[in-house]
Amino acid sequence: MIDLFEPVARACAIEVPVAHRRRIALVGAGAIADVAHLPAYRSGGLEVVGLTDPDAGRAHEVADRHGVGTVYADLEELLSDGRVEVVDVAVPASAQPAIVRRALESGRHVLGQKPFAPSAAVAAELVALASERGSVLAVNQQLRFDEGMAAAHEMARLGWLGEVTSLTISVDIWTEWTSWPWMLEVDELEVWNHSIHYHDVVRWFLGEPSTVFASAGRTPGQAPRGETRTTTVYEFPSGTTALVAAHHENRWGDQSATFRVDGSAGSVRGTLGLLYDYPSRRPDTLEVTSEVLGTDGWVPYPVTTRWIPDAFLGPMASLLAAAAGGEEPRTAARDNVGTLAVVEAIYRSIRTGTAQAPLLGGGMVVK
Numbered sequence: 555m556i557d558l559f560e561p562v563a564r565a566c567a568i569e570v571p572v573a574h575r576r577r578i579a580l581v582g583a584g585a586i587a588d589v590a591h592l593p594a595y596r597s598g599g600l601e602v603v604g605l606t607d608p609d610a611g612r613a614h615e616v617a618d619r620h621g622v623g624t625v626y627a628d629l630e631e632l633l634s635d636g637r638v639e640v641v642d643v644a645v646p647a648s649a650q651p652a653i654v655r656r657a658l659e660s661g662r663h664v665l666g667q668k669p670f671a672p673s674a675a676v677a678a679e680l681v682a683l684a685s686e687r688g689s690v691l692a693v694n695q696q697l698r699f700d701e702g703m704a705a706a707h708e709m710a711r712l713g714w715l716g717e718v719t720s721l722t723i724s725v726d727i728w729t730e731w732t733s734w735p736w737m738l739e740v741d742e743l744e745v746w747n748h749s750i751h752y753h754d755v756v757r758w759f760l761g762e763p764s765t766v767f768a769s770a771g772r773t774p775g776q777a778p779r780g781e782t783r784t785t786t787v788y789e790f791p792s793g794t795t796a797l798v799a800a801h802h803e804n805r806w807g808d809q810s811a812t813f814r815v816d817g818s819a820g821s822v823r824g825t826l827g828l829l830y831d832y833p834s835r836r837p838d839t840l841e842v843t844s845e846v847l848g849t850d851g852w853v854p855y856p857v858t859t860r861w862i863p864d865a866f867l868g869p870m871a872s873l874l875a876a877a878a879g880g881e882e883p884r885t886a887a888r889d890n891v892g893t894l895a896v897v898e899a900i901y902r903s904i905r906t907g908t909a910q911a912p913l914l915g916g917g918m919v920v921k
């Protein structure tokens with residue numbers, strides 16, 4: 555039985571062939587650059603030639619820790635370095651679009667963070683600029699490369715579950731929002747900054763929903779202004795449904811983060827190990843039961859890598875493959891416009907109390 559997992563493990567492996575490797579520079583040297591981007595790129599054999607951050611002390615500290623040779627005074631100095639072929643952005647969301655625009659104008663390939671843009675319309679503008687300049691533009695929605703989730707997706711793609719009928723992601727955790735002071739002040743918090751990963755994965759498995767219906771809540775005494783609890787129900791034209799529920803104010807120590815995909819011939823169920831103590835607690839778990847495979851009940855799939863840092867190599871590897879002439883990145887910005895349209899529909903639903911259809915590209919044509 556274990557032999558059957560070999561093609562799944564191969565599909566989940568993240569490697570960067572030497573011929574794909576290009577020199578990277580990083581904009582933003584905050585927590586995620588330090589614990590995820592830089593370790594992942596090193597393990598993938600990628601060279602980060604320099605970085606910039608307005609906090610110069612932090613920039614030097616992170617550069618020293620990871621052996622990054624150059625600290626630039628600012629973005630313009632970074633872009634004037636002819637060695638830089640790919641710009642990797644890891645800054646607070648509000649600062650990102652201007653940086654992505656400048657990097658694309660300079661002719662670089664660009665990997666943006668999630669949330670990629672403040673609206674699907676702005677994202678669509680950036681996608682259009684990238685295609686005008688012939689640059690690859692992708693988004694760091696790396697849950698699509700997290701091994702537990704990627705293996706579940708591959709099992710569904712191989713037909714082990716039959717026809718997929720439902721997907722559920724349920725997260726009940728404590729999130730230390732004070733680690734990101736800029737997140738404490740936003741009115742719309744949870745979906746833009748956390749659950750966007752789950753909504754992106756729902757689209758990866760199931761395509762575009764016909765509607766989403768969502769509600770949001772807060773907990774007395776919570777640190778952030780915005781919502782810390784959201785529940786979203788999806789309907790798809792095929793009749794498939796999905797549920798994403800995320801609660802960040804679990805103060806009682808019994809964290810849980812589970813996902814499940816059900817089909818007419820089998821199911822997969824798993825846990826997102828990262829969320830049992832952010833930022834690295836444990837690997838995911840994954841089990842499958844399948845009439846197609848003839849499993850005798852639930853069979854565990856051996857997950858051997860982690861969301862942080864391992865999955866962070868995925869979006870960059872896939873961008874580099876596209877830059878080398880391969881197919882669109884798995885997390886292409888062109889596709890991410892659809893994820894942002896879902897996020898916007900979720901907030902419209904929260905505001906109106908009604909189910910909402912995502913408006914792709916905010917009504918813009920995405921070329």
Ligand SMILES: NC(=O)c1ccc[n+]([C@@H]2O[C@H](COP(=O)([O-])OP(=O)(O)OC[C@H]3O[C@@H](n4cnc5c(N)ncnc54)[C@H](O)[C@@H]3O)[C@@H](O)[C@H]2O)c1
Nearest residue numbers: 581582583584585586607608609644645646647649667668
């Ligand atoms: N799993 C994930 O995908 C994941 C996880 C955590 C954070 N993030 C995202 O990564 C981004 C950064 O998060 P973080 O945890 O590192 O936050 P952080 O607050 O630790 O760091 C942000 C850094 O960006 C720098 N910065 C601000 N404006 C800048 C600018 N104009 N140019 C260059 N640098 C600038 C700040 O000085 C700071 O060092 C956010 O968009 C966040 O949503 C993604």
